[in-house]
Amino acid sequence: EAGVTQSPTHLIKTRGQQATLRCSPISGHTSVYWYQQALGLGLQFLLWYDEGEERNRGNFPPRFSGRQFPNYSSELNVNALELEDSALYLCASSLRDSYYEQYFGPGTRLTVT
């Protein structure tokens, strides 16, 4: 069974640009979660999508947004990039109603210069 996949592996952008990160959940999983892992700050919850709807978001500004597609894959968009957005962005997925059984992908390393 294929795990959670994320693309791209690495992304380099300049300040002010937009970044788009993608995630494909495990087959059968309908919930997708996004986390930011910045150096020294640990894992911070960003967004949770289920059945195409945003269910919850963490304490991040509106320039962090995303969506979930009918096939349950998801996209994270970060607008007006700032240097402090440089981090590893992790996507996780779970079965519906199994919020605490999350399976993580390998992440996308975003570097903002």
Place this chain on the structure above:
Amino acid sequence: AQSVTQPDIHITVSEGASLELRCNYSYGATPYLFWYVQSPGQGLQLLLKYFSGDTLVQGIKGFEAEFKRSQSSFNLRKPSVHWSDAAEYFCAVGASGTYKYIFGTGTRLKVLA
């Protein structure tokens, strides 16, 4: 407020030695507790979880953890460490109905040959 503390940022042990990684949490209700491992360049892998019942939980890769309500702790243990256990370990806490998943800042384990 809900929080998780991993007091040790770095731990170094010799291969074959025993290991204990500390995790303390703060939460009013009975929490859901988790340990994850992250190898370099990889996403997080769930080692074990505690929801209720037996306070000694067995996980994958020979790890176990014990929930001690009186000490608000959920320490991870392994009787004999292997070089492949070198990684970063995260403790996390959640609670039913809150859909909040708080991660500790992690403990980086180094294993000496």
